Amino acid sequence: MTEILREIGMIARALDSISNIEFKELELTKGQYLYVVRICENPGIIQEQLLDLIKVDRSTATRAIQKLEHNGFIEKHSDPDNKKIKRIYPTEKAERVYPIIIRENDYSNNVALDGFSDEEAAIVLDYLHRIRKNIETDWESVKKGNKRDY
């Protein structure tokens, strides 16, 4: 009964594909919208926390952030108290595209939940949240090199 994994994969790829196409006109290439929204909502966030919000490899995050900085969407500032970390802040350019991204995401959300009652929508959010919490433990472990037994 691996059905839910397949459904989730199909939904995620379809939604991501749609967003990537629609955000081209914002000068955002593949996947970058993910970072922009999180940075706008968490100004001063560091890369390691950001990557955990998205579930992406550390090196992928490094390069996505480098590109966003190069294109003027974000700024990185060294923390005076901790030389190891770099805090990431949105620029005005990011703040301008943020509401557009949210509007698109909200629209997709409504399409996805078409035919759902408010109650059902609340339940599915709760369930997905629980699934995510369940799976992120394994993700962190496997990414660290641990093996799962099955």
Next chain:
Amino acid sequence: MTEILREIGMIARALDSISNIEFKELELTKGQYLYVVRICENPGIIQEQLLDLIKVDRSTATRAIQKLEHNGFIEKHSDPDNKKIKRIYPTEKAERVYPIIIRENDYSNNVALDGFSDEEAAIVLDYLHRIRKNIETDWESVKKGNKRDY
């Protein structure tokens, strides 16, 4: 309220990341397990149907299938009645890895649904199926070049 999109994205990326790491030892590189399972379950399927089961770009599917063929996991046969299509079949090698993939996916499924009652698990599957049906219409439309109004 774009929460469900984010949860789905996180879950999908985490699960895919885990699977890709775990299937390296099967000589399957990134994403290939997706194709292998569908081809094993639908021998004779054509690329266009396959890509719709996965929600991936046509060119991506072409190259993934080329690689699977090159590595001996699948075979492509021209259809005698329709010169346009090529039917894809699993080889013995694919049949050998298939149960291993399923076992891993089942395990991840169980991890994901930890703490869910049977009833809740049934509900979440139903909801995800509905969400997928809702979103795939837009995906097909946007991929064809149509614009969404929002």
Next chain:
DNA sequence: TGATTTTTGTTGCATTTACAACATAAAAAG
């Protein structure tokens, strides 16, 4: 304190991904 482990971040390399543009066969329209 000094040694060791963990956290955070970057780069080298190989690979996947996908938009565009194309090709050809089949189906539909006229």
Next chain:
DNA sequence: CTTTTTATGTTGTAAATGCAACAAAAATCA
């Protein structure tokens, strides 16, 4: 029956992705 449209598949190019290996600062340990 010819023309047009749709379905199916491939390649060129550019870009993202991620593992492995590394570096350095911070935190933990002994």
